Amino acid sequence: MKNGKVTMSDVAKRAGVDISTVSRVLNSSFEKHKYSDKTVAKVRKAVDKLGYHPSLVARSLRTGKTMLLGMVMSDIGNPFFSEMAFHLDGIMGEYGYRLIVCNTNEDPERQEEHIVGMLAHGVDGLIVSPSGKRGLDRIENSDVPLVVIDRPLSNGFSFVGLDNVLAGKMVAQKLKAHNYRRIGVVMPDSKEDLTLQERLDGLKTGLKDEGCILSWKVCIPPTAVAGEESHRAIVNKLKKELDYPDAIVGITNVCTLNIISSLEELDLVWGESLGVVGIDDFTAASIVRPSITVVGQPIKRIAEESFALLLKQIKEDKKKLKKETVLVEPVWHCRKSLPVR
Amino acid sequence: MKNGKVTMSDVAKRAGVDISTVSRVLNSSFEKHKYSDKTVAKVRKAVDKLGYHPSLVARSLRTGKTMLLGMVMSDIGNPFFSEMAFHLDGIMGEYGYRLIVCNTNEDPERQEEHIVGMLAHGVDGLIVSPSGKRGLDRIENSDVPLVVIDRPLSNGFSFVGLDNVLAGKMVAQKLKAHNYRRIGVVMPDSKEDLTLQERLDGLKTGLKDEGCILSWKVCIPPTAVAGEESHRAIVNKLKKELDYPDAIVGITNVCTLNIISSLEELDLVWGESLGVVGIDDFTAASIVRPSITVVGQPIKRIAEESFALLLKQIKEDKKKLKKETVLVEPVWHCRKSLPVR
């Protein structure tokens, strides 16, 4: 009780019972221990009077569980991840888990540091949106449950993320349904990210099935944010083409952002003669006029599935249960940039 | 060593030394303990071979310090806070601290829960952007160092945030310098948030000093996001006025967002005959065309100052050191919506 910290033995002393009694009353371990109402009351009163809160670090040391689940995010500034964290936090809370998050900012070294840190702090499980695979092996060795989100890694970790092929197909179908035929696409120039390739593949085969054509494609640097260079590339392409496509598809939200800023620079209005549609939602999509139609990720679903997978691993504790992959269906956010023509 | 967890005594055994030796070698406590090179080498080798990582929960229990600093944010989806977390994370890392963040989503009850949780987990300090004062008393009672950011609370906690009066003044000065005279303002209708009042006060006195006039003011609901009702209010005001003001000021980023969407609805183009300027930056501000000029918060500065204040409290450990308030200067993001006329 010195220096403000009330401990369990302070409570025991005050209640005139053994410390183990306090512990059991507080944890309602009543299977084998039916304490008298009087004892329970004494303990509760002492707890209240003293304002006792158990030390989770002591408890963790004893039980080996911290009830802490870690989320290692690649980009805390991306609304996808912050919304994800928000939902995870809510869901986990119901199961008595607390979420702690850290941000690698797409830096693999930082990712490893943070993973090591989370492990050292004894998290009971980890959800990571990877930037490369550095540090992931640490988790494997430690036997701490792991689920990877957003970007699948070639190693077979449990994974939940968007069905990217389907997203591409859905875009193709919508394009056809709204009578767009000649399609342009903007995509990041990255071999690493299979996600992107899948989206493109889905789009291509979808387009073919629908009898549409991919009239051009421009690649932009795979940096996270909209940049001058990307901008240039698109503007140049647009200037060079004699006739514009019916619609332009952004493979990622950054691509779509670049598309609209390029169009603005050229004083082209989208949503009338020129359709725009993107994969992945973003804040500005609904703010910009005309607002942008996109297929997005069902973030809450992803959060739920991730937690479910993690919880299963925690409960089964045998690492023997095989890794699962959950692909979730994209959802349409139909706005103004792709009207029926 | 059973079940994958390598402990310090495993290392000691393998190195053939006492566990205390391992501890001291690892922590380089060499003031009084000059171990022989041979011993040090033995220990390090054992550590490597075994892949030992110290248990921070055990260490915390022993030392009473977790080296964990908590950030309780009111809105993880707000880029201001996520950027803040990003910078904090970086700065703290250099001092051996790890940041854990949680999100109250502007829910006071959740705020209290999260504060209790962070405290139970033994964080060494807390940075909170409050939604009301619920739970803050818990921190005070616990003697854990605290610094409040963003919104000052009437209780005298250490605080770092924007100099809001100055922000208002800076806007007034810029308006004058760019030859705008008749000014409209949009502001949230909230008595609670003194921040807002300060901004308005700064603007008003600034405007007076500069010989400009506040020609009208519209209040919108104090909800966090842009909404239909706010939109209506502004549109109606605009329709009713015979002649528009020279420029409209958004007191918060949400206000500014509402201003531009209202203007869009009325097919009014800002940045030409009608200036727009806001307090507080936001993502769309640079995406929308014409882009929006704002005075924003120097987020990194705020992160640095917050950490400095926290660290001081941690080091001095005497709660006797008085609460400090740090007000940081706003910074201009000059874009296209407020050209010189």
Added chain:
DNA sequence: CTGAAAGCGCTTACAG
């Protein structure tokens, strides 16, 4: 230069 021992604050068999 190195070790033996106590203790941080809990939980949980084991006993009665």
Added chain:
DNA sequence: CTGAAAGCGCTTACAG
């Protein structure tokens, strides 16, 4: 129905 004791994995006086 209740208690005494061991132990989770560390650090740190204390001793030598």
